[in-house]
Amino acid sequence: MLEQPEFAITDTAALRALVHGHGWVTMVAAAAGEAPEVSHLPVVLDPDDPHGLTVLGHLNRADPLAQRLGDHDAVLIVQGPDGYVPATFYEAGPYTPTWDFVVAHLYGRPEILGPDDTYRLLSLTVDHFEAGRPDPWRLSSVAGYAHRLLPGVLGFRMRPSRVAGKAKLSQDKPREVVDRVVRALRTDPVHRNPALADAVRAARP
Template sequence: MRQNPSFAMTDPAELRRIIELNPWATLVSDAEDGLVASHYVMLLDDGRDDLTVVGHVGRPDDLIHGLGEREILIAFQGPHGYISPGWYGDVQAVPTWNHVSVHLSGVPEILSDAENLRVLERMVDVFENRMPSPRGMWQLPNDEAFVHRLAAGTVGFRLTPARIVAKRKLSQNKPAEIVDEVIAALEGDAAHADPALAAEMRRARDERRGSRS
């Protein structure tokens, strides 16, 4: 991802927030047969306060990616959407796409079977606990043999990134009044409205205003 200093995202707390809110990630590696990409849920390592993430792949994706043997890139995609030039007013303009993206790169550590099982259990709980009647991984009708059989079909890993590239392209290069107009359009009910992207733009705008005061 090409970085532009105006759009760079460097606050670790903000990066953790984006990862936590957008756990469905793309895993990319340069494999023996060329580039390969897979899509899996990733979570921040709850035993760390940095950008270390944990996850798993299904077999044989571990072999396809050479997991643990070579560098991988994990891409997290936050809110993103189309920005119409009509929202800029009567000025020369072209469309663009606003987005928030976080890329983590490094060589992952393969988890032990016990560690992988704990990560899988936590992953289920993170999402299932939002349900009105949560159903945990060990809850009936699942039994121990069933859980261990499914876990055996996965390979867990932990990635402490050696390189981090994060970008928040949210119209920071536009005048404040145009940013406000774009936010209002995204919060409306017309085509391309996107409340999540509007909220992210508002967050970035308020952060800039706060840093100037």
């Protein structure tokens, strides 16, 4: 990823919020001289690291990525709001269309978890994604069944050794232009994108 200081996310709280709100991530790992393996999985922030970016995640042991997990470095790609921004949204110029986005890359070597810690992370994952429901479902309601599935699950913890966060959200445009982009992202019949609109507004100069 092209790292540009003007778009960098360096605040740990902002990065934690990104992971917390966008827990479906892409993971990439590769051994030297081999093709990279890529997979997609849910992650949650590790409650034992309340101020950091340690994450917990799990894969099916049959996933090709699981075969090398823990032996090599990996990267987790956390994707926040993103979308196409037509040039006409600026109502000024000359400008060209662009793609605004929020993303973070978490680099590190995953630590494989044992059965008890894997069950705990599965329970935490369910609790996280059920949190907004009026009557949250709990993994403990099928504890016996869940424990029978554990041999097929590979849980891991990853404490990033390096983090690259980027929020490219029209910050390089004048404030009045950014305000027009926000309005258009909320109302345009084709490229309406309320989540991106909120992110652009929060980042405006």
